[in-house]
Amino acid sequence: MQITCRINNREFIREIEPDLLLIDFVRSLGFKSVKRGCDTSNCGLCTVWVDEKPVLSCSVLAARVNHRIVTTLEGLEEEAKAVGRFLAKEGAEQCGFCSPGLIMNILAMKKEFKTPTTDDIKQYLAGNLCRCSGYESQLRAIEKYFDLEGKNQ
Amino acid sequence: MVQSLDEAYELLAQDRNNVILGGLLWIKMGRKQYQTGIDLSGLGLNAISETEDSIHIGCMTTLRQMEISPLLLQWFGPLFSDAFKGIVGVQFRNLATLGGSVYSRFGFSDVITALTALDTQVRLYRAGVVTLSKFLNMDQKRDILEKVIIKKQVTQTSFQTLRKSATDFSILSVATSLCKGNWKIAAGARPSMAILAENAAGLLSPEPDEKTIKAALDRVVNELSFGTDQRAGAGYRKLLAGVLVKRGIEAICR
Numbered sequence: 397m398q399i400t401c402r403i404n405n406r407e408f409i410r411e412i413e414p415d416l417l418l419i420d421f422v423r424s425l426g427f428k429s430v431k432r433g434c435d436t437s438n439c440g441l442c443t444v445w446v447d448e449k450p451v452l453s454c455s456v457l458a459a460r461v462n463h464r465i466v467t468t469l470e471g472l473e474e475e476a477k478a479v480g481r482f483l484a485k486e487g488a489e490q491c492g493f494c495s496p497g498l499i500m501n502i503l504a505m506k507k508e509f510k511t512p513t514t515d516d517i518k519q520y521l522a523g524n525l526c527r528c529s530g531y532e533s534q535l536r537a538i539e540k541y542f543d544l545e546g547k548n549q
Numbered sequence: 550m551v552q553s554l555d556e557a558y559e560l561l562a563q564d565r566n567n568v569i570l571g572g573l574l575w576i577k578m579g580r581k582q583y584q585t586g587i588d589l590s591g592l593g594l595n596a597i598s599e600t601e602d603s604i605h606i607g608c609m610t611t612l613r614q615m616e617i618s619p620l621l622l623q624w625f626g627p628l629f630s631d632a633f634k635g636i637v638g639v640q641f642r643n644l645a646t647l648g649g650s651v652y653s654r655f656g657f658s659d660v661i662t663a664l665t666a667l668d669t670q671v672r673l674y675r676a677g678v679v680t681l682s683k684f685l686n687m688d689q690k691r692d693i694l695e696k697v698i699i700k701k702q703v704t705q706t707s708f709q710t711l712r713k714s715a716t717d718f719s720i721l722s723v724a725t726s727l728c729k730g731n732w733k734i735a736a737g738a739r740p741s742m743a744i745l746a747e748n749a750a751g752l753l754s755p756e757p758d759e760k761t762i763k764a765a766l767d768r769v770v771n772e773l774s775f776g777t778d779q780r781a782g783a784g785y786r787k788l789l790a791g792v793l794v795k796r797g798i799e800a801i802c803r
Contacts, residue, residue: 451640452640
């Protein structure tokens with residue numbers, strides 16, 4: 397079947413198998429930031445946006461993004477860098493495998509919350525697993541990031 | 550992607566291995582092979598709307614939509630946000646559909662537990678409108694769950710659950726509600742499907758004293774059955790039921 401969609405502001409028209417998953421579709425187009433972690437809809441590593449909403453690309457059929465807008469980390473380079481700097485500064489960046497999915501969800505949260513509380517952050521990011529950090533360093537980084545963003549507004 | 554429910558049902562009836570696709574989250578985990586996946590995404594069934602006396606939630610509405618719906622909050626308090634916030638993560642709940650959760654009749658379902666504590670019906674393509682509890686217990690003939698209909702009445706609610714970790718399945722979930730003086734106590738993940746503790750709820754007055762609450766708690770654990778699975782034993786669930794129901798009642802009375 398043929399699908400048409402916009403990924404990171406570029407139009408793609410491709411012939412795909414009906415059972416192709418979005419994660420494999422975007423990776424095949426070179427968007428390798430999208431990682432397969434658990435493959436059981438649990439870890440959040442494969443997070444991308446479909447029509448601006450964060451979803452697990454391992455659990456979406458590519459056929460379902462026909463005529464929709466997909467965003468991966470590659471499409472948010474500047475914003476991602478800003479978050480990444482905070483994560484690195486707090487030592488939260490260890491193996492780095494979970495970072496693209498985490499950053500995608502942090503940036504999604506930013507659209508819903510201007511000044512999230514610690515509980516808001518924990519709640520929103522509960523579906524992003526990390527096996528290195530123990531989450532404390534990430535939490536510090538994210539709080540500082542939102543602190544600064546809040547002051548900039 | 551189908552253009553109508555008629556077309557969807559025709560496809561569903563054509564082959565035992567054809568299947569209606571919800572959020573794909575559960576189907577994808579199994580080993581079963583399907584022939585044709587039927588996608589209802591194009592039928593406008595992904596919205597929450599209201600009529601004079603009820604709220605209609607289309608089967609393709611995501612759990613996240615329900616969780617942040619001002620309309621549901623207005624009528625039922627934070628029931629759905631409290632019930633859904635522990636379901637894996639925001640990205641998961643942006644995919645998981647109401648129809649998929651209800652039609653699959655999962656025992657562990659926090660969604661079914663929450664809906665059971667309200668006056669809830671489902672609309673099926675073939676069987677028409679039936680109450681949620683009737684749907685959960687009827688023969689599983691192939692059908693399409695079109696939408697969930699909840700009676701619009703201001704209801705005080707509370708959702709209580711215990712999980713081994715923040716986003717795991719519930720070991721036991723309890724939804725409690727008080728509407729026009731009538732209590733409902735629903736317990737799910739027993740580990741079987743959510744069910745109402747009708748006798749216990751019947752004992753409660755609109756403002757129960759401690760003695761009445763104690764009597765209702767004793768009734769809950771005797772009236773409902775609890776089972777054992779890898780998460781917990783029946784005895785543990787029974788103890789837990791008393792605690793969670795108590796917290797639910799107290800949260801509403803406060």
